[in-house]
Every structure is written in C-alpha cells, then in structure tokens.
Amino acid sequence: MPDDVLLTAADVTRRFGGLTAVDRVSLSLMRGEVHSVIGTNGAGKSTLVNILAGEIPASSGEVHLQGRDVTRWPQPRRARAGIGRSYQRTTIFPRSTVFENCRLAAQAHHQHAFDWWNPAVKCAESTRLAEQAIEHAGLSGQAGRVAGTLSHGQKRQLEIAMCLATAPQVLLLDEPLAGMGAEETERMLALLAALRPGHAILLVEHDMDAVFRIADRITVMVNGAVIASGAPAAIRSNEDVQTAYLGETHDEAGVNT
Amino acid sequence: MPADAVTTSLAARATPLLAAVALLAIFPFVGGKFYIDLMVTTMILAIFALSLELLVGRTGLVSFGHAAFFGIAAYATALLSPQASAPSLAWLLPAAVVISALAALGIGALSLRTRGIYFIMVTLAFAQMAYFVFHDMAFAGGSDGRYLYVKPVLALGPYTLLDLDRPLTFYYSTLAAMVAVYALLAMLGRSRFGHALAGIKANEQRMRAAGFSTYPYKLAAFVLAGALAGVAGFLYAVKDGFVNPEILAWHQSGTVLLMLILGGIGSLRGAVLGAFLFVVLKELFQSEAVFGSFAKHWQLPLGLTIIACVALMPNGVTGLPAQLRRSRVPVPHAG
Amino acid sequence: MDFAVFLVQCLNALQYGLLLFLVASGLTLIFGILGVINLAHGSFYMIGAYLAYALAPWAAEQFGGGFFTAIAIGIVLSVVFGYLLEWGFVSYLYQREHLQQVLMTYGLILVFEELRSILVGDDVHGVAPPAWLAGSVQLGSVMTYPTYRLFMSGVCVLVALGLYLVISRTRIGMAIRAGASNREMVQSLGVDIRLLYRIVFAAGVALAVFAGMIAAPVSSVYPGMGNQVLIISFVVVVIGGIGSVRGALLASLLVGLVDTFGKVLIPQTAGILVYVLMAAILLWRPEGLFRAG
Numbered sequence: 001m002p003d004d005v006l007l008t009a010a011d012v013t014r015r016f017g018g019l020t021a022v023d024r025v026s027l028s029l030m031r032g033e034v035h036s037v038i039g040t041n042g043a044g045k046s047t048l049v050n051i052l053a054g055e056i057p058a059s060s061g062e063v064h065l066q067g068r069d070v071t072r073w074p075q076p077r078r079a080r081a082g083i084g085r086s087y088q089r090t091t092i093f094p095r096s097t098v099f100e101n102c103r104l105a106a107q108a109h110h111q112h113a114f115d116w117w118n119p120a121v122k123c124a125e126s127t128r129l130a131e132q133a134i135e136h137a138g139l140s141g142q143a144g145r146v147a148g149t150l151s152h153g154q155k156r157q158l159e160i161a162m163c164l165a166t167a168p169q170v171l172l173l174d175e176p177l178a179g180m181g182a183e184e185t186e187r188m189l190a191l192l193a194a195l196r197p198g199h200a201i202l203l204v205e206h207d208m209d210a211v212f213r214i215a216d217r218i219t220v221m222v223n224g225a226v227i228a229s230g231a232p233a234a235i236r237s238n239e240d241v242q243t244a245y246l247g248e249t250h251d252e253a254g255v256n257t
Numbered sequence: 258m259p260a261d262a263v264t265t266s267l268a269a270r271a272t273p274l275l276a277a278v279a280l281l282a283i284f285p286f287v288g289g290k291f292y293i294d295l296m297v298t299t300m301i302l303a304i305f306a307l308s309l310e311l312l313v314g315r316t317g318l319v320s321f322g323h324a325a326f327f328g329i330a331a332y333a334t335a336l337l338s339p340q341a342s343a344p345s346l347a348w349l350l351p352a353a354v355v356i357s358a359l360a361a362l363g364i365g366a367l368s369l370r371t372r373g374i375y376f377i378m379v380t381l382a383f384a385q386m387a388y389f390v391f392h393d394m395a396f397a398g399g400s401d402g403r404y405l406y407v408k409p410v411l412a413l414g415p416y417t418l419l420d421l422d423r424p425l426t427f428y429y430s431t432l433a434a435m436v437a438v439y440a441l442l443a444m445l446g447r448s449r450f451g452h453a454l455a456g457i458k459a460n461e462q463r464m465r466a467a468g469f470s471t472y473p474y475k476l477a478a479f480v481l482a483g484a485l486a487g488v489a490g491f492l493y494a495v496k497d498g499f500v501n502p503e504i505l506a507w508h509q510s511g512t513v514l515l516m517l518i519l520g521g522i523g524s525l526r527g528a529v530l531g532a533f534l535f536v537v538l539k540e541l542f543q544s545e546a547v548f549g550s551f552a553k554h555w556q557l558p559l560g561l562t563i564i565a566c567v568a569l570m571p572n573g574v575t576g577l578p579a580q581l582r583r584s585r586v587p588v589p590h591a592g
Numbered sequence: 593m594d595f596a597v598f599l600v601q602c603l604n605a606l607q608y609g610l611l612l613f614l615v616a617s618g619l620t621l622i623f624g625i626l627g628v629i630n631l632a633h634g635s636f637y638m639i640g641a642y643l644a645y646a647l648a649p650w651a652a653e654q655f656g657g658g659f660f661t662a663i664a665i666g667i668v669l670s671v672v673f674g675y676l677l678e679w680g681f682v683s684y685l686y687q688r689e690h691l692q693q694v695l696m697t698y699g700l701i702l703v704f705e706e707l708r709s710i711l712v713g714d715d716v717h718g719v720a721p722p723a724w725l726a727g728s729v730q731l732g733s734v735m736t737y738p739t740y741r742l743f744m745s746g747v748c749v750l751v752a753l754g755l756y757l758v759i760s761r762t763r764i765g766m767a768i769r770a771g772a773s774n775r776e777m778v779q780s781l782g783v784d785i786r787l788l789y790r791i792v793f794a795a796g797v798a799l800a801v802f803a804g805m806i807a808a809p810v811s812s813v814y815p816g817m818g819n820q821v822l823i824i825s826f827v828v829v830v831i832g833g834i835g836s837v838r839g840a841l842l843a844s845l846l847v848g849l850v851d852t853f854g855k856v857l858i859p860q861t862a863g864i865l866v867y868v869l870m871a872a873i874l875l876w877r878p879e880g881l882f883r884a885g
Contacts (some may be wrong), residue, residue, distance in 0.1 A: 053466065077470035091463040093456065104456050108468030113450050113477070121450040166467055319691045339864065367871050370878040374629050374690055378826040379874065385823045387868035393862045447617065507823070511698045518695055554710055560702030567696045 004031045006200040007052065007080035007083070007170045010087040012061035014047055021047045023224040024061070029170055034192060036203040036211045039221035040244065045204045046088065048221070049174050052202070053085045054078040065170070080108065084168030087160045090202075094148030097141055098158055101147050102130035105165035114161070129165050136159035138191055153184030160191065171201045189214050193227055222246070274526070275440075282464030283434055287427060293428060295536065300431045301492045303532035304438050306516040308385040308485035311442060313517055314450065316478045317458030317469045318369075321377050321510050322384030325364065326483035327387040328505030329387060330398055335500045346411040346419060353494075360387070361483025365476050384510055402501025405494055421495050431492055435529075437534055438485055442525055454478055485517040486510040521573025530574055538562060596735045601852055607729070607741050607810075609848025610748035614803035615821055616756060616828040616840045620762045620794030624794045624835025625768060628685045635704040636674075640666060641805020641813040642708060645717045651865050659722045666805050667798055674797030677792045687791075705815065713816050717845040719808040722805025744806055752841060759837060768792065833880025842881060 007029040015021040022044045037045050050056045051076050052063060054075035062071045070078055079085075093101050106129035107120065119125075135145050137157045142150065147158060156157060156176055177185050181227050187209070192214055195201065196242075205211050211218065212232050219229040228238045235241055276589055281300070285293050305327055312318045330353040337352055338344045363387035364383045371379050391397045408427075421427045445451045457471050458463045494500050503509075512535065519538075520531025541547060542555035566573070572580055619633045624813065647662035681700070685693045721740040722728070726780070728736035759765035767783045779785045803816075828847055832839030847866055854865035 034417075055462075055466075068415070074470070075465045076468050076470040079466060085466055091460055091466075093459045095459070101340075105463075105467040107449055107452065108464075111353055111449060111469070113474070116445050116448045116450055118449070119447040120449040121447075123449060126449075161465070162467065238263065253580070291657075313691070319694065322692065348869050367874045370874055371830070374623065375631065375830055376695060377690060379785070379832050379870070382823060382827050382867055382870055384831065386864055389863040389867075393864070394860065511695075514691070514695060515698075518691070522691075544853070554706045557710075558700040558705035560699040560706065562701030563702070566694050567699070571692060 003202075004033075005029070006031055006066055007202075008064045009048075009052060010060045010062045012051055012063065014044075014046070014051055014056065014152060015059045021224050022051065025221070025224075025226050026061075027219050027226070027229065029202055031169070031200050032197050033216045034201045034203055034214050035217045035219065036205060037214035037221060038205060038208070038211055043221040044224035045221055046174060049085065049172050049202070051084060053172055071102055076108075079166060079168070081115070082167075082168065082169040083172065084163040084166055085172040086163045086174060086176055086225050088178060090155045090159050092147045092155060092158050092162065094146075096147055097146055098146055098150070098161070099130055099143040101158060102133045102161050103127060103164040104136075105162040106130045106133065106167075108166050125180045129167060132164035133161045133256075136191075136195065136218055140188060149182075153180050153187065156180065156184075157191070160188075164195075169199060171195065171199050171202065172204075174204050175206065176203070177205055177207050180228065187211060236247075262301065277280075278432070282429075285428055286302070290424075290536040292471045295540070296430055297431050297496060299533055299536045300435045300440065300538065301489050301496065301518065302513070303430075303529045304435050304492070305486055305489035305513055306520070306528040306532045307435075307438050307442055307525060308482045308489065309513050310517060310522070310525060311445070311454075311485070312476055312482040313514070314523045314528070315446065316454040316475060318475060318479065319377050319514075320368075320380040320479075320482075321488055321507065322368075322380035322382070323366070323513055324505050324507065324509030325387040326357040326361050326486040327490040327493070327509065327513075328391065328500070328502075329360045330354060330487030331494040331504055332391060333357070333487075333501045334494035335403045336397065338405050338409070340406050340588055343407045343410045343420075343422075343465060346409045346421065349409050350488070350491050353482050353491040355398065357487030357490060358480050358484040360475070361480045365479035365483070369472060369475050369479065374429065379512065381443065384507055385506060386505070388502055396463070398501075398581075400502060402499060405498040405500070408498065427496065431496075434488060434492060438488060439485040439525055439529070439562040441486075446525075450474075450477075458488055498584060511540030515566075517573075518563075519566055519573055521577075524575050527573055532576065595749050595857075596732075599731070600737060601856055603737055603741065603745070605848040605852035606845070607748075607848075609845040610752065611807055612738045612821070612824060612828055613844035614748060616825040616832070616844055617752075617837050618799040619825050620829045620832065620837065620840045621768070621792055622796045623650055623829070624685065626789050628682060628689060629693050629697065630682070631694060631808075631822065632700040632704060632830065633796070633800055633825065634818035634820070635701050636670070636800035636818075637804040637807075638708070638815075638818030638823045640670070640706065640801035641648035641678055641719075641808040641811070641817060642698050642712055642800065642804075643669070643726050643806040644808040645719050645813045646712060646872075648719060659661060659720075665807050667802055670798045670801035671794045673801075674794030675790055676796065678793040681806070682793055683786075684787070687822070700881060702819070705818075705850060709815070716815075717813040719813060721809040740809055746808065747806060751802070755837060764788070764791065770884075825867065827866055830870055831873045832879060833882040835882070836882040840879055 005028050008137065010026050010028070011024045012026070013020065013024050021086055025048055027035065037048065039045050039046045042175055043212060047056070051058045054070070054073055054077070058071065059229065062069060064070065065081055065083065070081065091180055093104070103126050105119070106126040107123065109129070111121055139157050139161055139162050147155065149157060160173070160176060177188055180188065183244055192201065192203070192223055203211070203215065215232055216231065218235045220227050220235060222244050227240050227244065260292045265498065281296070284296055287576040288296065306551060309320070309323045312320050312323070334349060337349060362381070366381060368376060368379045392400050397403055410417050410421065419426055419430060420432060453464070453469055453474055456469070457521050477511040493504065516531035516535045517535045518529055518531070520529065521527030539555065542558045543552050546551045570577060570580070615633070615637055619630065622630055622633070643666045644662055647665055648658045649666060650657040651661040683842055685696060695698070697739060725740045725743050727739050727744060729739050731737050759768055765787055767778055767781070770781065772780045778788070824847065828843045830841055831846065832843030845870065850869045851866050
C-alpha cells in the first residue's frame with residue numbers, strides 16, 4: 001500500500017436487523033487530503049464513521065490502518081494506533097478547563113496507570129501534547145477557561161483539540177461545523193486547511209459550501225451505499241448526485257418532479 | 258476531573274483535615290468508654306465509605322453490593338484466626354484484604370460487563386449471593402455467625418508492638434488506618450490513574466475515543482475499592498470479635514451509599530463526614546430518651562431522612578454551600 | 593428421582609416462576625416505560641400478603657366471602673395506592689440519576705417496613721386458602737398435588753395472558769410497546785405520557801400486590817418477604833432484559849426451574865444457584881435474553 005494511504009475501508013457493510021445502514025462502502029483516506037463524505041439524512045454517514053473509528057463492528061468488510069487489518073480492533077486500540085475522531089454532539093468535559101480536557105486526552109498515550117505517586121498535572125509529555133493541540137486548534141488564549149463556559153464555536157474547536165491531543169494521523173470528523181455561524185465556520189475551515197498536511201481527514205458534513213471549498217475528494221452516500229466518488233468538480237456535475245439532492249430539495253418545497 | 262477550581266492553597270485545604278485528625282487523636286482522653294467505642298465504629302464505617310467513594314464518586318460506578326467485600330474480609334479474619342493464640346497482624350490483615358480483593362476481581366469482572374441500571378442490580382444480586390453463602394453454609398457458622406477468639410497482635414520477635422486487644426491501641430490503629438486510606442485515595446485522585454477514572458465517570462465514550470481501554474480501569478477501581486472495604490471489614494471483625502451474615506445484608510450496602518449521599522458524593526471528606534452524620538442520626542433515632550418507645554421504629558425517620566436528603570440536598574452536606582450559593586445568585590449563561 | 597417426584601417439582605417450579613413473573617413484569621415495565629428503578633417494588637408484594645392476612649377476616653365479616661373478596665378489595669386499593677404514589681412521589685424521580693432513584697426508593701422501603709411494623713406488627717402469619725381449594729388433586733394414580741398451588745399457577749397464566757393481550761392488542765399496549773423503546777416518540781403520537789406513566793405504575797403495583805395476596809397461603813406472611821422477592825426479581829429482569837415482558841416470563845420460568853430443582857438436587861447450595869445462573873447469562877449475554885426496543 002502506498003505510503004500516503006493511511007486508512008481504507010473495503011466493502012464495509014453494517015446491518016441492523018433487517019435494515020442495511022451501510023452497504024458495501026469502500027473508500028480510502030490519504031495523507032494530506034481532506035476527503036468529505038456527504039449524503040442525505042439517514043444515508044449512513046455517522047454509522048460509517050462509527051465503524052471506521054471502531055465504536056461499532058462491521059457486519060462484513062474490512063478496515064485497514066496503514067497496512068494493518070484493524071477490522072476487529074476495539075476503539076481504544078485504534079485510537080492509540082493513530083485514529084482520532086470528533087463527535088457531532090460535543091463530548092468535551094464541561095467542568096474542566098480547556099487545558100485539562102486536552103491533557104487528559106493526551107494522557108491516553110502516556111497512561112502510566114500503575115504510577116499512583118506522580119500527580120497527573122506534572123506529566124510533561126501529556127502537558128506538551130495538550131499545549132500543541134490547543135495551539136493547533138486555535139484556542140491558545142483560552143487554555144485556562146472552564147470548558148462549559150466557551151461559546152459553541154469554541155467548544156467545537158475544543159472537540160477538535162481533544163482529537164489532536166492524541167497526535168493522530170487519521171482524523172474522522174463528524175459534522176464539526178454543526179451549529180456554527182459564518183465567522184466560526186471560516187475559522188474552522190482555516191483550521192482544517194492548516195491540519196491538512198500530515199493528516200488524512202475524513203469530513204462528514206452537511207454544509208455544502210464548506211465541503212466544496214475544503215474537500216479534495218468527495219464521496220456521496222445515499223441509503224447506505226456510495227453513489228459517486230471523486231473530485232469536487234466531477235461530483236458537482238454528476239447526474240446521480242443531482243437527482244439525489246434535487247429530488248430532496250423538491251420534496252422539501254412540496255413540489256414533485 | 259478535579260472539578261473544584263483549585264483556588265484554595267494546600268495549607269487552606271490541609272488545615273481542617275489536620276485539625277480533625279488532632280481532635281480525633283485527643284478524643285479518647287475526653288470521651289467515656291461508650292463514646293470511644295462509638296467513635297471506633299464510626300471510623301471503621303468511614304473507611305468503608307471511603308472505599309465506596311472511589312467507585313461511586315470518582316469512577317461513577319454505583320454499586321449496591323459493596324457490603325459483600327466488607328463482610329468477606331470480616332469473615333476471612335474470623336475464620337483464619339486460630340482459636341487459642343493471637344494471630345499476627347502482619348499476615349492476617351493482608352490475607353483478609355487479598356481475599357476480599359479476589360472476590361472483587363471475580364464479581365467485578367462479571368458485573369462490569371453491564372452498565373447503568375443493570376450494574377446496580379447485578380452488584381446487589383452478587384452481594385446477596387455472598388450473603389447466602391455465609392448464611393446457608395455450615396463452614397462459616399451459618400446464621401449464628403462466628404467468633405474471633407483472640408485478637409491479632411503485631412510482634413517483632415518477643416516484643417509486642419501492637420496488641421489490638423487493648424482498646425486504646427485499637428482506637429489509634431483504626432485512626433491510623435483511616436488516615437492512611439484517606440491519604441492513599443487523595444494521592445490516587447491526583448494521579449494519572451485517578452484522572453482517567455474521573456474522565457470515565459464524566460464521559461466514558463470520549464475516553465475510549467481518546468485511546469483508554471476503560472474496562473481494565475473500571476475493574477482496577479472495583480478491586481481496589483473491594484480491598485479497601487476489606488480493611489474496614491478486618492477492623493470490624495477485630496473490634497467486636499464476632500461476625501454474622503447480617504453484615505453482608507443488602508441493608509449494609511444501602512447504608513454505605515446513604516453515607517456518601519449524606520456527606521456529598523465526589524469528595525473524600527464527604528465520605529468521612531457522611532459516616533459521622535449517619536452514626537449521629539442513627540444514635541438519635543434509636544435514642545429512647547428522645548423518641549421513647551417509638552425508638553424501635555428508627556428506620557422510619559431514617560427512611561424519611563434519606564428521601565428528604567436526596568430530594569432537597571442531593572449534593573450532601575459538603576455540597577450545601579455551593580447549593581445555597583447557586584440558589585441565591587442567578588447564574589448567567591455563557592455560550 | 594422418580595417420575596412422580598419429578599412432576600411435582602416441575603409443577604412447583606412452574607408455580608414459583610409464574611408468581612415471580614407477576615412481580616418481575618411490573619418491575620421491568622416500570623423501568624422500561626418510566627425509566628425509574630423502584631427498589632420498593634418488593635414492598636408491594638409484602639403489602640399484598642399482609643393485606644390478604646388483614647383483610648380476609650374483615651371481608652368475611654362484612655361481605656360473607658373471605659379470601660376472594662379480600663383479593664378484589666386489595667386490587668382496588670393497590671390501584672388507587674399506586675396511582676397516588678406515582679403522582680405524589682414517583683413522578684419526582686424521573687430525570688433523576690439512577691443513584692438518587694435507588695436511594696429514594698430504598699428510603700421508601702424503610703418507611704413501608706416500619707409502617708407495617710407499627711400497624712400490623714412483625715409476627716409471621718398464615719393465611720388459609722378458601723376451603724374448596726384447600727385440598728389436593730389426584731394426578732395420575734400415585735400422586736397428589738395441592739389444589740391451591742394449581743389454582744395459583746392457573747391464575748398467573750390467566751394474568752400473563754391478559755397482560756399479553758393488553759400489550760399486543762390494545763392502544764395502551766401499543767403505547768407501552770412504543771414507550772419502552774422511545775419515550776419521545778410516544779409523546780409525539782399524542783399519547784398523554786403522564787397518564788400513561790400513572791397507569792403503568794399503578795398496574796405494576798397492582799400486579800405485585802396481587803402476587804403477594806395469592807402467594808400468602810403458600811409462603812405465609814413474614815416481614816422479610818418483600819426484600820427477598822425484590823432481589824430475585826432483579827435477577828429475573830437482568831436475565832430477561834429490561835423492559836421486556838417476554839423476557840421476564842422466560843427468565844422467571846428459568847429461575848423457577850433452577851431454584852426448585854437446585855434445592856432438591858443440591859440442597860447445600862440452596863439459594864445460590866439462581867445467582868450462578870445470572871452470572872452465566874452475564875458471561876454470555878450481558879444485556880439479557882431479550883432487550884426491549
């Protein structure tokens with residue numbers, strides 16, 4: 001496998017009882033690339049992210065991380081191996097400071113679980129990783145603030161920072177722009193662009209403008225299956241994609257084509 | 258996560274603790290025999306409560322079966338003690354603690370396969386199983402219980418360093434044990450292990466996403482909590498020289514949870530305070546001087562107190578200042 | 593063990609399991625629909641038994657009939673009691689953390705136990721079954737079996753059937769099935785959720801009280817009976833899966849079998865086998881046999 005291909009999904013399928021949420025999806029994430037997955041609601045995007053992250057097992061198919069078969073690896077193991085993810089609903093620790101949030105995430109790589117003597121805050125390695133993550137996420141001035149008091153956009157930045165604190169190589173981002181205003185979106189897009197070199201980024205998003213601005217490749221999912229995948233320009237002019245989205249838009253307006 | 262904003266200095270935090278220890282140290286010189294005995298019981302219960310605080314307060318695992326480990330250690334102490342000579346503290350205490358830790362390992366390994374409400378029910382069920390083991394089986398004396406005939410000593414050659422048969426020695430040994438357990442848990446809370454547990458309590462999924470395998474952490478906390486409950490169980494067996502199955506009854510598990518809620522979940526001093534408050538309340542409700550012949554129905558006011566405490570004071574006594582502050586000043590919402 | 597003994601034990605297991613089902617189904621429904629863990633559920637069973645003991649002679653005086661009249665009165669009382677208890681106490685438990693629910697209902701147990709102690713005392717009592725049920729039934733050529741126990745099993749089967757019909761055929765049952773998996777959805781269907789909660793809770797209380805009443809002649813009436821049945825009910829719910837009535841039935845019968853045959857075959861292990869069963873299920877399927885929703 002070429003050096004740049006960090007994560008691949010091969011024919012990943014997930015069934016829940018009679019429902020096929022993800023239907024033979026294959027994709028690959030390359031270093032230095034933002035690969036966006038878009039689709040209608042219920043298309044299976046979040047389920048796909050959960051499978052790649054290891055939160056739920058695939059019914060069939062394989063996931064490979066840098067050549068290693070991680071299909072049966074549980075989430076913590078994948079995280080330690082270099083997969084980081086952010087959540088659609090913010091999962092920060094609201095009662096701790098921004099710094100504490102990131103330091104704890106960073107501790108995953110320096111767990112020292114049997115060292116009960118040394119205080120956690122004196123752990124130099126996790127402190128360093130946390131400071132780096134905070135800086136990359138653009139939260140340098142906020143390190144001492146209690147996370148629950150941050151604005152929504154800042155919380156989403158912290159969500160990314162916690163993802164970065166484990167120094168991952170693959171970033172699975174589930175709707176990081178959710179609920180953001182124009183200015184916050186700009187900041188987040190700049191952040192993602194800055195993260196691009198060195199990381200393989202999977203971006204699940206609904207904000208089409210943002211997607212077409214930042215993505216290097218786009219995969220479109222409908223009803224659990226991939227209907228198109230390629231460069232943004234190609235996707236934009238793809239007929240199947242237009243039907244899928246146009247059909248949806250028309251239904252929303254209450255008019256049938 | 259040490260959620261309290263650490264604005265108080267070390268001296269400010271340590272002073273009340275040191276003062277409390279000092280008070281407890283001079284207590285035997287001012288209190289009568291009855292009160293000394295009561296204080297020892299309270300300190301043993303405080304150790305028991307501290308052990309559960311690690312599980313419930315720090316890791317967020319609500320166990321309704323913690324009495325099992327208290328009782329198993331107490332029984333181990335009584336059963337392993339020879340009939341005619343004084344056992345050595347040096348092996349009896351570790352043995353009791355190891356046995357309850359092993360029990361915690363087995364029960365925890367199975368119970369932690371469940372979450373939330375299942376976990377509460379399963380821990381309760383396993384504790385009940387332990388109760389039946391000691392109640393129905395002959396090796397432990399059945400419902401009659403078992404005596405500890407000679408109290409342990411700590412000896413170095415011919416010199417007896419500690420004779421737990423002497424009340425004052427036992428008092429200070431118990432005090433020392435409580436301080437040691439408190440210090441251990443405080444240190445643990447500041448360590449990486451402790452922070453990880455707090456993170457698991459706050460959001461286990463996020464911890465897993467970061468790369469923490471949470472099951473081993475939870476199991477470790479469960480075993481440690483069981484071991485520390487074992488320390489309390491050992492002291493209990495030595496104190497009265499008698500154990501019976503009722504110490505494993507689920508009412509014991511409920512009582513220790515009540516102590517935590519009374520004192521305030523999430524702080525070590527809350528656990529200790531809760532133990533003291535519980536003993537005070539129980540003595541009050543059982544006092545015929547106050548309640549006359551109604552005193553035998555002391556569980557009624559106790560039950561009402563539990564309900565009132567949870568309903569009105571869910572953060573316990575240590576959480577009262579913050580609760581009062583919050584209710585007086587409207588908090589502006591940010592973000 | 594010869595066949596006659598085996599059959600007797602099977603019938604015993606069935607009777608015990610079905611009785612457990614009445615209690616456990618209420619518990620699992622209350623948790624599944626209301627999201628409340630109610631430790632005091634066993635107390636309702638105990639209250640039922642003491643009601644049977646206290647009401648039977650009074651009912652005999654007032655109405656002529658004894659046992660069944662007492663049961664009828666008891667059911668009515670328990671529905672009213674359950675309704676009021678939900679309105680005045682349980683409704684404050686929604687949205688609270690599990691620990692708080694556990695402790696508040698634990699406090700409730702203490703209150704119920706002491707109230708019972710004050711009102712009726714702590715003695716153990718027997719309750720006589722109605723005379724026409726007090727005998728034995730001839731099964732085959734060599735065996736007899738107490739009529740009352742058969743009656744108990746029969747009644748429990750009828751109740752179980754009734755429960756099944758209500759849950760699968762009525763509108764309330766539909767709300768219950770939906771509510772077990774998705775509270776918000778039920779509300780959006782236009783169902784008055786508060787009324788549904790109150791009805792489900794009252795029904796759960798009534799089931800437990802009824803179980804206690806019909807069990808009284810067999811198990812006698814004693815103070816600790818509520819706590820005992822509660823913990824076994826927890827085991828049933830864990831094995832069967834929270835919120836699943838079907839699971840509660842299967843698990844109850846399983847527990848009945850294991851407990852009854854365990855006590856006969858290996859008497860030293862007596863009460864422990866049920867927990868070993870639970871441990872085994874936990875190893876294999878931690879969420880229970882049937883998960884609701």
